[in-house]
Amino acid sequence: MPKLIVCGRGGCGKSTLVTLLAKALGERERVLVVDTDESNLGLCKMLGQEPPEMSLMVSLGGKPVVREKLLASMSQENGEKVGFFREDLSLEDLPPACVSWDGSVGNLRIGKIEHSMEGCACPMGSITRSLLKELKVNKNDWVIADTEAGIEHFGRGVLEGVDAILMVVDPSYESILLAEKAKGLAEEAHKKFFVVLNKVDEATEPTLRQELTDRKIEVGGVINHSLDISRANLVGNTLDVNMQRESVDELVDKIIGLCR
Template sequence: MKIAISGKGGVGKTTFVAALAKVFKEAGKKVIAIDADPVSNLAVTLGFMKGSEIIPISQMKDLIKERTGASDEYGKFFKLNPTVSDLPEKLSLEHEGIKLMVLGAIKHGGSGCACPESAFLRTLLSHLIVQRDEVVLVDMEAGVEHLGRATVKAVDVLIVIVEPGSKSIQTAFQVKKLAEDIGLTSVYAVGNKVASEEHKAFIQNGLDGIPLLGFISYDEKILESDIKGIAAFAENNKLLEEICQIKNKLEEIVKEK
């Protein structure tokens, strides 16, 4: 199963990805989580020790130059499809049975290394989604810029995380439109930080046309986990139960496709 997760900044997207990785792993699945958000904090949310010190692959300049054949001079030729098949094993980290790769920011235009870097990271992401046999979860920024037209064919579901708020709802529709423009039509939403039936109703009414997979309750324990420096799902059975229900719905959707 290949799942991309998007949403406005601050809605709890990374917490969702971490908890979903946990419940898939507990269900006996092989899981690899991909941090493709420029603000990389999935490692910390998964409970990796010194997760904030992990160097994103986008900053591995020597590796990118080696694989793309790029020079330091702007405008020089480089490989659009560099070899990356060996990198998931070499560069992924593992914690409690969950693999992680931190891609970092994909730059656009400007500096001489931006184009080779972008080609390299997009090729790596495409390989992870298309070729790997794990459950692949991609934590993305609020958009689908990382996904090429070929890659989206392998994505089973795009999930947009929303919270009770008009800006979050608006972002969901923007992401849905961008996804449809490149042929990704299997778009769903998850309501997060829900503290009341009014919150549920607001999200349901606002997302008219985007099917909901479920809701995640507002929980101070998630904030406490960040303060303690532990995984977002640690000591939080309620979160894992709600995420497990969403996982079950995802599996039903993919079986029907």
């Protein structure tokens, strides 16, 4: 029943990693990719899939309805933890219009910012938290959540229902500092935590590894900087696992070992 959340600083490669992992895992098992990023639109293109007909936000009545429900619950004890789904929700229970399946890989959008002045993204965070908490997946099913940049979802409690946190670390000091912070937050929440180095080369990988080792941060995998990946992402083409086959397969084996 592995549910993973992928996080990291802006532009480090979260959506790229989510896509490569989903495609590699999808060769053997069923994977639902949950797009929790309220701003970016490109994940479907990376996956080579159509966006679902409807976001979960729309299926729940739209942002004003969800916000009202949140506000109404605020006065109650534990109010911010309002639930939007029933317990033991299975992948089959999700509204079909909200999931676009291509073979064994599906994608679902929590909701995107649609209008100027529409208000903060709290409703998206609450739906994400509730979905990841209630969704129960079979032994051979995976849920991989792509997140917006930064660590706000830690504060929102979005990771409550996940089994592991995968942090993407690109070769930058900002990423190292964020990984250190996120590791502490993950420990506080009693969640498995590991990082994947991305966009590294022989010049940057040793330094990045050393900085992480010094901070006792476990490196679960490495994806090199790849011209194939950057070219595909430049024009909105689908990513192919073969662009980094060996590294992605190694990472998948590591994740399976960590999560089961």
